Each structure stands twice: as structure tokens, then as C-alpha cells.
Amino acid sequence: MRLIGVWLITLCLCVPLLASSRRGKQPQPLQVTAISPTSGSTKGGTKITVTGTGFEKGAVLSVGYVPATGGYTQATEVQIVSGSKMVAVTPPHPQGEVDVIVTNPSGASTALTGAFEYK
16 A cells, blocks of 8 residues: 555656646747847848747748839848848848848738848
8 A cells, every 4th residue: 555655645746747847838938139240231132030039930020021023122142040040142132221120931921120220
């Protein structure tokens, strides 16, 4: 009888611990915190590094809005280095400050307003 009691106590203590360890980390919320460098040529071709949280494989990076096309211009050569860092190459764009937008395949999107300046 004593052995059964020990097993029951062990089971009661261990099962909740195992269940909580299987949950793992919660995903980071999508956020853009910085871009480097913060300016580049209107011809495009500037290699940029974007840092933040929650970047997913397959994320789209847009740099600036073009009213004539009714949409944002997508960066090229986008590489997700980690959940907190991506690198890409800027597309051509008229002179001025633009937003940097990250959109994950899951549909989540975030922007860093006026983060990059085309000169």
C-alpha cells in the first residue's frame, strides 16, 4: 500500500510539470524596432537589416508606398536570419521618407513609420 501511495504522489507532482514543459515558448508579437542603414539611393539596391520580433519564414518586407500602383513596393532578396532579424535589398522609390512594413505568412503585419529615407 505504501508503494502505491508513493507512485500516486510522484504522478500527481510530475504530470503538471511535463504538461507545462510541452507548451513551449509563446510566439513573440510581430514588431519592427530598427532598420540599418536608415537611408539609401532612389535607385534601390541598398542592403538593409531590419530588427524586431516575431519574424516568420516567408515574411514579406515592403519599403514605401507608391500611389500610382496603389501598393507598397516589396524589397528583394529577403532573408529571415532569425525571429528577430532579416536582411533585404531596397527597391527603387522616389525621394523621401517611407514606412518599412513586415507581413508574416500568418497575416500579421506591422510598420515602422518613416524609418527609411530615399535620397
